[in-house]
Amino acid sequence: ALLEADVNYKVAKEFTAKVTERAIGAEVMESLTPAQMVIKIVNEELTALMGGSQARLDMPSKPPAIVMLCGLQGAGKTTHAAKLAKLLKSQGHRPLLVACDIYRPAAIKQLQVVGEQAGVPVFEMGTEKPVKIAQAAIRQAKDYGYDYVLIDTAGRLQIDEALMEELRQMKEAVNPSDILLVVDSMTGQEAVNVAKTFDDLLEITGVILTKLDGDTRGGAALSIRSVTGKPIKFAGVGEKLSDIEAFHPDRMASRILGMGDVLSLIEDAQAKLDENAARKAAEKMMQNRFDLNDLLEQFEQVKKMGPLKNVISKLPGMDKQLKNVDLDDSDKMMERMKAIILSMTPREREKPEIINPSRKRRIAAGSGMKVEDVNRLLRQFEQMQKMMKQLRPGKGKGKKRRMLPPGMMPPM
Numbered sequence: 001a002l003l004e005a006d007v008n009y010k011v012a013k014e015f016t017a018k019v020t021e022r023a024i025g026a027e028v029m030e031s032l033t034p035a036q037m038v039i040k041i042v043n044e045e046l047t048a049l050m051g052g053s054q055a056r057l058d059m060p061s062k063p064p065a066i067v068m069l070c071g072l073q074g075a076g077k078t079t080h081a082a083k084l085a086k087l088l089k090s091q092g093h094r095p096l097l098v099a100c101d102i103y104r105p106a107a108i109k110q111l112q113v114v115g116e117q118a119g120v121p122v123f124e125m126g127t128e129k130p131v132k133i134a135q136a137a138i139r140q141a142k143d144y145g146y147d148y149v150l151i152d153t154a155g156r157l158q159i160d161e162a163l164m165e166e167l168r169q170m171k172e173a174v175n176p177s178d179i180l181l182v183v184d185s186m187t188g189q190e191a192v193n194v195a196k197t198f199d200d201l202l203e204i205t206g207v208i209l210t211k212l213d214g215d216t217r218g219g220a221a222l223s224i225r226s227v228t229g230k231p232i233k234f235a236g237v238g239e240k241l242s243d244i245e246a247f248h249p250d251r252m253a254s255r256i257l258g259m260g261d262v263l264s265l266i267e268d269a270q271a272k273l274d275e276n277a278a279r280k281a282a283e284k285m286m287q288n289r290f291d292l293n294d295l296l297e298q299f300e301q302v303k304k305m306g307p308l309k310n311v312i313s314k315l316p317g318m319d320k321q322l323k324n325v326d327l328d329d330s331d332k333m334m335e336r337m338k339a340i341i342l343s344m345t346p347r348e349r350e351k352p353e354i355i356n357p358s359r360k361r362r363i364a365a366g367s368g369m370k371v372e373d374v375n376r377l378l379r380q381f382e383q384m385q386k387m388m389k390q391l392r393p394g395k396g397k398g399k400k401r402r403m404l405p406p407g408m409m410p411p412m
Contacts, residue, residue, distance in 0.1 A: 007222050007223055008189060008192055008222075008223035008226070008227065011049075011222060011223050011226045011227070015045060015046075015049060015222075018045060019038075019041055019042055019045050022041050022045070023037075023038055023041055043250075043253050043254065046222065046249075046252075046253035047249045047250045047253045048249075049222060049225060049226055050221060050222055050225045050231075050232065050249035050252060050253065051225055051231045051232075051249050052249060053249065054246055054247065054248050054249070055206055055231035055232070055233050055247070056233070056246075057148075057177070057178050057206075057233065058177040058178055058205065059147075059177070060177050063146075063147040063148075064096075064138065064141045064142065064146055064147050064148055064149045065147065065148050065149070065177045065178070066138060066149045066151070066174050066175070066176040066177055066178075067084075067148065067149065067150050067151065067176060067177065067178045067179075067180060068151045068153060068167075068170065068171065068174070068176045068178070068179045068180070069081050069084075069150065069151065069152055069153060069180050069182055069208070070153050070156065070167055070179065070180070070181055070182070070198060070202070070204075071155065071156065071181055071182035071183060071194075071198075072155060072156055072157065072184075072194055073104070073155030073156070073157065074155065074184075075155070075182045075183060075184045075210065076182060076184065076210045076211075076236065077152060077153070077155060077182040078101065078107065078110050078111050078114065078152050079114060079241075080182050080208050080210060080234075080236055080244065081097060081111065081114075081150050081152040082097065082111070082114035082115055082117065082118045082120065082241055083118070083236065083241050083242075083243065083244040084150060084180075084208070084234065084244060085097050085115070085118050085120040085148075085150050086118035086119070086120065086241050086242065086244075087234075087244055088148050089118070089119060089120055093147050093148050094145060094146045094147050094148070095120050095146065095147075095148040095149075095150055096120070096121055096122075096123055096137065096140070096141050096146040096148065096149050096150065097111060097115045097120055097121065097122045097123065097150050097152065098122075098123045098124075098133065098134060098137040098149060098150065098151045098152060099111045099112070099122055099123065099124035099133070099152055100130040100133050100134055100151050100152060100153050100154065100170070101130075101152055101153060101154040101155065102126075102127045102128070102129075102130060102133075102154065103154045103163075104154060104155060107152075107154070108124050108126070111124075111152055112124070114241065117241055118241050123136070123137040123140060130153065130154070130166060130170060131166070131169055131170050131173045131174075134149075134151050134170055134173065134174050135173060135174065137149055137151070138174060151170070151174070151176070153167060153170065154166075156198075164201055167201070167202060168201065168202065171202060177205075178205045178206060178233075179202055179203070179204045179205050179206075180204065180205070180206050180207065180208050180233065180234075181194070181195055181198045181199075181204045181206075181207050181208070182207075182208045182210060183195055183207055183208070183209055183210065183220070183224065184210050184211055185209045185210060185211050185212050185220045185221070186211045187220075189220075189223070191209075191220040191223075191224060192220065192223045192224055192227050195207060195224045195227065195228050195230070196227055196228055199228045199230060204228075204230055205230065205233075206230055206231050206232065206233035206234075207224055207230060207231070207232045207233065208232075208233065208234045208235070208236065208244075209221055209224070209232050209234075209235050209236065209247070210235075210236035211236060212235045212236060212237050221235075221247070221252050222252075231247070232247040232249075232252075233246070233247055234246060234247055235247045235252075288385065290384070290385070291349055291350050291351075291352070292341050292344065292348075292349040292350075292352055292381065293346075293349045293350065295341065295381065295384075296338060296341045296342070296349070299334055299337065299338050302334065303334070336367075336369060336373065337377055339367040339368065339369065340363060340364075340367045340369055340373065340374055340377050341377075342367070343362075343363045343364075343366035343367040344363055348363075352378055352381060352382075355374075355378065357371075360374045360375065
């Protein structure tokens with residue numbers, strides 16, 4: 001499982017030796033079977049190897065906290081600078097983004113665009129020297145009360161000594177409280193080599209591991225921590241600016257072992273879903289007043305959670321059960337159903353029973369779908385309504401009650 005999760009071979013070998021040592025002669029708890037006891041030991045050792053507890057950004061006694069973001073070209077550094085800024089802003093901080101990548105074409109413009117999307121100001125001085133830009137940004141942060149300064153540096157190549165020297169000079173000039181290396185988790189063992197190179201040169205304080213929503217289970221996180229001794233502080237888990245989360249070693253340990261990450265899923269749902277909308281939808285279901293407008297709203301709520309494969313990957317055992325299922329099709333299916341509903345009139349959404357053959361043809365043409373697709377959606381919605389009736393108080397006593405979650409319909 002460790003090698004499948006892309007854990008460094010040497011790290012995996014040392015780890016298994018340690019687990020074996022602990023497991024031999026260990027007393028089995030009455031509430032656990034021997035197999036469960038081994039899993040418990042493995043989970044604890046994995047968590048300890050990745051730092052044990054969540055590592056946070058350092059906040060100096062006198063703000064602002066200065067955070068340098070560095071990394072290879074194409075690792076997603078600029079995007080994750082904006083993601084981190086958005087996360088800090090949501091926590092009540094006042095971050096300032098600083099454009100110090102003066103070499104890549106349109107890099108400054110890119111940071112301005114994502115900064116605007118995140119609702120965070122961007123400081124830039126064109127093609128002035130990066131060290132001067134960073135120093136001027138820090139002065140402005142102090143003058144205007146920003147408590148975090150996030151410096152987006154130019155993407156580096158491992159062999160580019162000139163740019164690496166520039167990073168060293170910037171570190172000396174601004175004395176950052178954190179130096180975060182942005183690493184692509186999909187690069188596997190190369191991510192470990194990159195982390196070691198940057199750590200040797202800059203003494204990084206932590207890592208932002210990107211693309212943890214991909215096929216990898218996060219073995220790079222285990223290897224990076226073990227080889228460099230530096231913690232993973234944040235994880236990029238999607239393409240949206242909100243798709244970044246604090247890194248929790250215990251949760252990643254469960255993910256590496258294929259045991260899911262339910263806590264992160266719950267936190268994600270609490271942060272992104274509208275609790276009032278969900279409560280109203282549940283009330284309508286119980287009262288059998290749930291119409292196609294409500295179904296459309298449920299699709300929007302599900303979409304906020306990100307691609308379905310990301311959600312599934314955090315459920316224990318589901319990644320293996322659905323290994324051969326194309327979950328991207330489920331997202332496409334949801335978009336097709338949304339297109340059909342949006343092609344209906346408000347009255348048709350409220351009263352789908354009035355949709356006759358001529359209306360179906362119009363809806364199909366408007367949505368770019370076929371009449372049979374419209375029929376399938378209406379049949380599935382009718383089945384949902386029948387199940388909702390069984391949930392009403394006093395209905396279906398003595399029967400097994402089942403309900404299809406909104407948005408989880410058979411694919412078209």
